[in-house]
Amino acid sequence: MTELTSVGGMPWALASMIGLPVLVALLVATAREASQAARIAIAGAGATWIVVVVAAAGQLGDDVPQAGAYAGGGEPVLGVSLALSFDALSAAVAVLAATIGLLVQVYSCAYLAGDPRYRSYACIVTVFVAAMNTVLLADDLIVLLVGWEVMGVCSYLLIAHHWELPAARDGAAKAFVMTRFADLGLLVAIIVVGASVGSYRISDLLVAVESGRLSDSTITAVGLLVLLAVVGKSAQFPLHTWLPDAMPGPTPISALIHAATMVAAGVYLVARLLPVIAASTVTTVALGLLAVVTMVLGAAFALAADDVKRVLAWSTVSQLAYMFAALAVSGYVAAIGHLIVHGAFKALLFLAAGCLAHAVGSTAIAAMGGLRRPMPWTFWSTTIGLAALVGLVPTAGFFSKDAVFGAALDATHVQTGAPVWLAWLVLVAGLATAVLTAAYATRLWLLVFFGAARASRQADTVHEAPAAMRVPVAVLVVPTLLLGPAVLAPGWLGAQAEPFHLGIAVLSTVLVVLPGLAVWAAWRPGVDPARRLGRARRVLARELRVDDGYDRAVVRPVGGAARLAVGGDADVVEAYVRGTGWGADRSSWLLGLAQTRNVATYVSLSVVAVVLAGVLLGVLG
Amino acid sequence: MPLLQPLLLSSALFGIGVYGVLSRRNAVLALMGVELMLNAVMLNLVAFDVWLRDSLLTGQVFTLFVIALAAAEIGLGLAIVLRLFRAYGTVDVDALADDRRADPVHVT
Amino acid sequence: MTPELVVFWLLSVLTVASAVMVVSTPHVVHAALWLVVTLGAVAGCFLVLTAEFVAWVQVLIYVGAVVVLLLFALMLTRSPASTTGATSRNRPVAAFAGFSTFGVLAVVLTSGFRGIVLDLDSQPDQLGGAAPPERIGDTRSVGEAIFTHWVLAFEVLSVILLAALIGAIVVSGRVRDRDRQEAAAGGGS
Numbered sequence: 001m002t003e004l005t006s007v008g009g010m011p012w013a014l015a016s017m018i019g020l021p022v023l024v025a026l027l028v029a030t031a032r033e034a035s036q037a038a039r040i041a042i043a044g045a046g047a048t049w050i051v052v053v054v055a056a057a058g059q060l061g062d063d064v065p066q067a068g069a070y071a072g073g074g075e076p077v078l079g080v081s082l083a084l085s086f087d088a089l090s091a092a093v094a095v096l097a098a099t100i101g102l103l104v105q106v107y108s109c110a111y112l113a114g115d116p117r118y119r120s121y122a123c124i125v126t127v128f129v130a131a132m133n134t135v136l137l138a139d140d141l142i143v144l145l146v147g148w149e150v151m152g153v154c155s156y157l158l159i160a161h162h163w164e165l166p167a168a169r170d171g172a173a174k175a176f177v178m179t180r181f182a183d184l185g186l187l188v189a190i191i192v193v194g195a196s197v198g199s200y201r202i203s204d205l206l207v208a209v210e211s212g213r214l215s216d217s218t219i220t221a222v223g224l225l226v227l228l229a230v231v232g233k234s235a236q237f238p239l240h241t242w243l244p245d246a247m248p249g250p251t252p253i254s255a256l257i258h259a260a261t262m263v264a265a266g267v268y269l270v271a272r273l274l275p276v277i278a279a280s281t282v283t284t285v286a287l288g289l290l291a292v293v294t295m296v297l298g299a300a301f302a303l304a305a306d307d308v309k310r311v312l313a314w315s316t317v318s319q320l321a322y323m324f325a326a327l328a329v330s331g332y333v334a335a336i337g338h339l340i341v342h343g344a345f346k347a348l349l350f351l352a353a354g355c356l357a358h359a360v361g362s363t364a365i366a367a368m369g370g371l372r373r374p375m376p377w378t379f380w381s382t383t384i385g386l387a388a389l390v391g392l393v394p395t396a397g398f399f400s401k402d403a404v405f406g407a408a409l410d411a412t413h414v415q416t417g418a419p420v421w422l423a424w425l426v427l428v429a430g431l432a433t434a435v436l437t438a439a440y441a442t443r444l445w446l447l448v449f450f451g452a453a454r455a456s457r458q459a460d461t462v463h464e465a466p467a468a469m470r471v472p473v474a475v476l477v478v479p480t481l482l483l484g485p486a487v488l489a490p491g492w493l494g495a496q497a498e499p500f501h502l503g504i505a506v507l508s509t510v511l512v513v514l515p516g517l518a519v520w521a522a523w524r525p526g527v528d529p530a531r532r533l534g535r536a537r538r539v540l541a542r543e544l545r546v547d548d549g550y551d552r553a554v555v556r557p558v559g560g561a562a563r564l565a566v567g568g569d570a571d572v573v574e575a576y577v578r579g580t581g582w583g584a585d586r587s588s589w590l591l592g593l594a595q596t597r598n599v600a601t602y603v604s605l606s607v608v609a610v611v612l613a614g615v616l617l618g619v620l621g
Numbered sequence: 622m623p624l625l626q627p628l629l630l631s632s633a634l635f636g637i638g639v640y641g642v643l644s645r646r647n648a649v650l651a652l653m654g655v656e657l658m659l660n661a662v663m664l665n666l667v668a669f670d671v672w673l674r675d676s677l678l679t680g681q682v683f684t685l686f687v688i689a690l691a692a693a694e695i696g697l698g699l700a701i702v703l704r705l706f707r708a709y710g711t712v713d714v715d716a717l718a719d720d721r722r723a724d725p726v727h728v729t
Numbered sequence: 730m731t732p733e734l735v736v737f738w739l740l741s742v743l744t745v746a747s748a749v750m751v752v753s754t755p756h757v758v759h760a761a762l763w764l765v766v767t768l769g770a771v772a773g774c775f776l777v778l779t780a781e782f783v784a785w786v787q788v789l790i791y792v793g794a795v796v797v798l799l800l801f802a803l804m805l806t807r808s809p810a811s812t813t814g815a816t817s818r819n820r821p822v823a824a825f826a827g828f829s830t831f832g833v834l835a836v837v838l839t840s841g842f843r844g845i846v847l848d849l850d851s852q853p854d855q856l857g858g859a860a861p862p863e864r865i866g867d868t869r870s871v872g873e874a875i876f877t878h879w880v881l882a883f884e885v886l887s888v889i890l891l892a893a894l895i896g897a898i899v900v901s902g903r904v905r906d907r908d909r910q911e912a913a914a915g916g917g918s
Contacts, residue, residue, distance in 0.1 A: 626738075626842055628735055628842060635830060637749060644820045656768050685786055685871070700901035701900055
């Protein structure tokens with residue numbers, strides 16, 4: 001990669017991609033009232049979007065990245081340089097993040113209308129976009145870590161937006177602790193890179209890996225540590241449990257952070273460091289196996305979940321695993337294509353779920369049903385989004401998923417970094433996950449929009465969402481439908497695009513239509529098709545008790561240690577403090593006995609003391 | 622005549638004086654105990670002077686000084702006792718006990 | 730057993746007995762009168778010890794002036810009506826203090842000066858120098874000692890007496906209203 005340390009016109013545009021949202025966040029934070037904050041936030045998001053699109057337009061399809069170092073020339077401070085790099089990968093993800101950021105800002109001003117904490121919410125969302133852009137633009141791993149952690153903080157704050165709810169507080173804490181634990185991996189990986197490469201620049205790292213300067217064990221260590229961070233950030237097995245519990249946050253946040261961008265940052269990081277991962281078979285196999293386990297488990301959990309947002313969260317986990325699986329079998333373009341497409345349709349689905357929650361007042365599936373007629377906009381956009389999720393023919397999801405399968409199929413006979421058995425495993429698991437995906441998507445679709453309306457609900461209270469919420473959903477329908485061929489366009493990511501595989505396409509279409517039909521057959525109005533699962537449903541609804549395991553293995557020992565520390569403080573350390581006070585009290589009582597308020601006693605004691613002192617002097621002297 | 626004779630007498634007188642000062646509630650009577658102690662000291666001074674045969678008569682001269690000082694002391698002491706009596710209406714040293722306790726808040 | 734020793738023994742017994750009466754009698758006026766006996770007996774002791782001038786000064790100032798002063802004080806404070814002179818509460822401690830003081834003094838003096846005999850008849854100067862021809866404790870020799878060698882101390886003593894005089898006048902002067910209020914506030918509680 002070339003490095004342009006001279007600062008031309010373009011690097012300032014790159015800097016403004018980060019600086020502009022920060023400036024907007026400051027303005028939002030100092031806005032006097034909510035409506036002013038909303039205007040500033042939307043205008044700022046729009047301006048950011050324009051900057052990003054203009055910058056990205058020249059970059060998509062271009063093999064040579066733009067790079068700029070803002071370290072002020074000379075030796076970078078402490079080995080850290082404020083280096084930015086902007087290539088096709090960054091551009092694609094940045095456009096996704098900016099687009100969804102803008103739509104979410106528009107959506108939120110209606111969704112959170114009247115919310116007393118709207119200003120801080122809009123501010124944090126803007127900061128989040130800045131942090132995401134930092135991660136995307138960083139060419140220095142330390143700079144990337146800063147953006148990475150700021151995203152984690154924003155995620156924590158936004159999940160806990162409704163901190164009155166215990167579920168929101170617990171979910172925020174859980175997400176923060178789990179991702180922070182995983183982030184330790186990234187930190188250690190950065191330290192290892194700095195020690196072995198001598199620079200924190202990603203470009204230097206990749207050059208070092210290509211030139212074979214680094215030992216295999218170092219590459220494996222860095223790869224595994226990066227994987228730990230990514231597994232946490234993107235909610236992959238075994239750190240997958242935080243994402244569904246993050247759903248008490250506002251729905252637009254789920255769309256922006258927990259579906260389209262932040263969790264996608266993990267995919268982005270693996271894609272960015274793919275040469276490091278692919279250089280070691282161990283990390284490649286680890287990535288592939290984690291992805292396989294996660295995609296099947298996530299889809300299975302989604303099948304039994306009883307909350308719309310939880311279904312979508314598990315589907316996000318499952319779909320992210322698709323991308324990791326594609327990366328494991330060297331399907332770089334397929335993974336990024338699926339990332340972009342998934343970002344679009346998952347944001348659509350979450351925003352539509354927000355419309356449902358806005359109308360019904362809850363996100364529980366049990367509270368819904370028969371919403372097709374009162375909410376036609378939401379119905380049709382959700383239908384298209386679910387079709388893309390399943391991968392039905394005309395939607396973008398069909399093409400991107402086909403690309404993933406195609407990459408796995410290629411890896412079974414073309415020599416790549418991944419072993420052949422892993423490629424087959426990815427292919428089979430991917431197809432199985434597609435079946436499960438079709439099943440849970442059909443179930444969700446039927447339970448929410450068909451059947452009888454719930455008797456507990458007044459029919460006239462259900463209404464279509466306001467325009468500020470409908471329009472972003474409708475806008476997202478466009479990429480959900482049309483992005484597919486674009487993903488297949490040759491060279492858009494600066495690399496060889498995945499060709500279309502007809503055989504796989506037919507197979508996958510059959511595999512998704514059949515379970516959909518089966519679920520439809522099992523469905524009666526008012527009956528959950530998941531009941532057909534029998535006892536397996538209970539097991540899946542408990543999500544294999546992974547959280548119970550964490551509770552036993554981590555939470556309770558830590559709690560016990562905390563209680564021990566508190567007890568030690570109270571019974572041991574404080575005992576000294578209390579004992580000091582008690583001793584002073586007792587000794588003062590003892591001395592107080594001498595205070596008889598009688599002058600004669602004092603004089604008597606003095607005389608006795610003098611006499612005794614004289615005797616002592618005589619005896620000793 | 623053994624020197625020990627006046628010395629032991631002075632010791633006894635001094636002990637009795639101490640007892641008088643400490644045990645008497647009436648301030649005037651306590652002053653009498655002080656006088657007894659002073660007399661014990663004077664007896665000692667004279668006895669040693671006689672033993673040493675000092676040409677400057679230090680012991681006896683000091684005894685005279687002690688007598689003068691005792692006169693001054695009794696004058697001042699009685700003045701204080703009178704003052705106490707006028708202020709408190711009693712010369713009982715037990716009744717003059719200071720009942721005020723230190724306020725723990727203000728102890729620094 | 731010389732005559733001086735017999736006399737001194739008798740005076741000693743009288744001194745101790747009257748001193749005990751001074752500190753133990755419940756009648757305050759009786760205590761003052763017993764004090765006269767004690768002081769007089771001590772003056773007798775001085776005489777036996779050849780300190781003639783000191784003995785007469787003792788009689789004049791102590792028995793004459795101090796005791797009279799004490800009697801006046803007792804009357805001015807209306808103490809004669811009171812018969813409770815001793816503190817019952819503090820008596821054991823006081824007795825212990827008195828006995829221990831006596832014990833320590835007696836032990837120290839006995840261990841230090843046992844076996845020394847006073848020569849009350851001849852006048853050799855043990856510290857050297859010429860022995861005065863007269864008896865050592867008479868008015869003349871004491872007066873010479875005071876007004877030759879000890880004159881400075883004597884003058885200082887006169888200043889102290891003057892200060893005590895002025896102090897006694899000031900202290901026993903009229904209690905001002907402010908002091909009375911302070912006393913009422915402080916002593917009444």
